[in-house]
Amino acid sequence: MKTKGALLWGPGTRSGWSVEDIEIDDPREREVLVRLAATGICHSDDHVDTGDIPLDWAPILGGHEGAGIVEQVGPGVTDVEVGDHVVFSFLPACGKCVPCVAGEQNLCDLGAGVLGGLTLDGSHRVHARGAGVGAMCYLGTFSPYVVAPLDSVVKIDKSIPLDKAALVGCCVPTGWGSAVYAAETRIGDTVVVFGVGGVGMNAVQGAKFAGATQIVAVDPVSFKREKAKEFGATHTAASAEEALTLVESITRGRLADRAVITVGVGEGKLIQGMQAVVRKGGVIVCTSAAPALQTEISLDLLTLTMSGKRLQGALFGSCAPRNDIPMLLDLYMRGLLKLDELVTTKYSLEEINQAMADLRDGKNIRGLIVFDQ
Numbered sequence: 001m002k003t004k005g006a007l008l009w010g011p012g013t014r015s016g017w018s019v020e021d022i023e024i025d026d027p028r029e030r031e032v033l034v035r036l037a038a039t040g041i042c043h044s045d046d047h048v049d050t051g052d053i054p055l056d057w058a059p060i061l062g063g064h065e066g067a068g069i070v071e072q073v074g075p076g077v078t079d080v081e082v083g084d085h086v087v088f089s090f091l092p093a094c095g096k097c098v099p100c101v102a103g104e105q106n107l108c109d110l111g112a113g114v115l116g117g118l119t120l121d122g123s124h125r126v127h128a129r130g131a132g133v134g135a136m137c138y139l140g141t142f143s144p145y146v147v148a149p150l151d152s153v154v155k156i157d158k159s160i161p162l163d164k165a166a167l168v169g170c171c172v173p174t175g176w177g178s179a180v181y182a183a184e185t186r187i188g189d190t191v192v193v194f195g196v197g198g199v200g201m202n203a204v205q206g207a208k209f210a211g212a213t214q215i216v217a218v219d220p221v222s223f224k225r226e227k228a229k230e231f232g233a234t235h236t237a238a239s240a241e242e243a244l245t246l247v248e249s250i251t252r253g254r255l256a257d258r259a260v261i262t263v264g265v266g267e268g269k270l271i272q273g274m275q276a277v278v279r280k281g282g283v284i285v286c287t288s289a290a291p292a293l294q295t296e297i298s299l300d301l302l303t304l305t306m307s308g309k310r311l312q313g314a315l316f317g318s319c320a321p322r323n324d325i326p327m328l329l330d331l332y333m334r335g336l337l338k339l340d341e342l343v344t345t346k347y348s349l350e351e352i353n354q355a356m357a358d359l360r361d362g363k364n365i366r367g368l369i370v371f372d373q
């Protein structure tokens with residue numbers, strides 16, 4: 001079918017997104033065609049434009065946070081049918097590989113190819129200007145239509161608003177799970193969240209959900225600090241230095257139990273200042289994507305050892321997509337999880353470069369592209 005999509009022809013060059021005609025093939029074996037309601041603007045797509053996530057293939061159809069309605073199913077699809085509502089998980093969860101069956105769906109073996117630009121059968125489903133187009137995370141949600149592998153779709157209840165459900169494909173589980181699962185927040189904890197954008201705001205509400213009594217939201221943007229209070233932050237700080245002084249004071253010198261790093265660009269030089277807010281035996285969760293070619297971080301390793309702290313990476317917030325996407329949406333429908341409040345500005349697909357500029361300028365908690373069809 002003919003539709004449109006936002007493509008990057010020069011990843012890593014900050015060339016911006018080109019909205020143009022694309023052609024999408026019919027779904028093949030174990031694939032579905034989905035008509036999208038909305039897609040979120042995640043910093044990870046911007047990383048591809050800036051080169052922090054260096055991709056050596058092009059063109060790229062961006063976008064990985066979306067939800068919509070199944071329009072067509074390929075051969076062998078039995079789990080969903082036309083008319084079903086689905087959320088895309090930016091990480092596939094096949095349910096069969098060793099990590100999946102061992103309870104680590106976020107580490108599904110199929111995840112290895114999410115930044116490879118090819119479908120699971122090694123071909124392209126999208127074409128533009130006569131070239132095969134690679135899709136972000138096997139998806140490419142910067143288009144009103146997506147052909148996706150069955151492994152990347154999670155069926156949801158039809159009563160759930162699809163535009164809000166889109167957010168549960170990336171930023172919500174990533175942030176929420178970083179605080180709840182990866183950091184293992186416990187009742188009574190003090191938790192510091194560095195960077196309260198789309199992902200970090202959900203770490204704040206995750207920490208609150210897990211029973212943290214003090215939650216410090218750290219962000220240089222004052223509007224984000226204010227917004228964080230709505231999501232459960234009890235204190236705010238504008239920098240890591242300010243956070244350290246604050247945390248020393250509110251914990252009587254004991255320091256925070258956990259820290260979650262969800263800043264836009266996870267520069268290695270930030271780590272030393274951020275780990276300093278955590279007590280001995282505490283956990284520092286690194287969720288931000290760092291520039292891929294960066295292999296050094298600032299870290300006083302002796303103190304890390306002597307104080308028994310844990311520096312923990314987290315992908316998809318260590319959530320299990322097939323379990324946690326429906327669970328988080330159930331929390332939303334019961335009024336226990338904020339999704340509406342995450343969306344600051346809505347855009348059309350044609351406004352994508354404005355949406356990306358607003359992300360970089362810190363104007364949005366989450367920007368949302370809404371498809372009017």
Ligand SMILES: NC(=O)c1ccc[n+]([C@@H]2O[C@H](COP(=O)([O-])OP(=O)(O)OC[C@H]3O[C@@H](n4cnc5c(N)ncnc54)[C@H](O)[C@@H]3O)[C@@H](O)[C@H]2O)c1
Nearest residue numbers: 042043044195196197198199219263264287288289315316
């Ligand atoms: N690990 C994963 O599974 C996963 C999934 C999605 C996104 N990510 C990554 O998470 C990060 C956050 O994504 P996002 O979409 O929420 O980005 P965002 O741009 O919406 O939010 C980042 C926030 O960090 C703040 N910030 C920047 N520098 C800071 C600093 N030094 N101290 C404190 N705050 C600072 C910004 O003001 C902004 O509010 C990105 O690196 C993204 O690529 C990781």
Ligand SMILES: [Zn+2]
Nearest residue numbers: 042044170171
């Ligand atoms: Zn994302």
Ligand SMILES: [Zn+2]
Nearest residue numbers: 094097100108
């Ligand atoms: Zn798997």
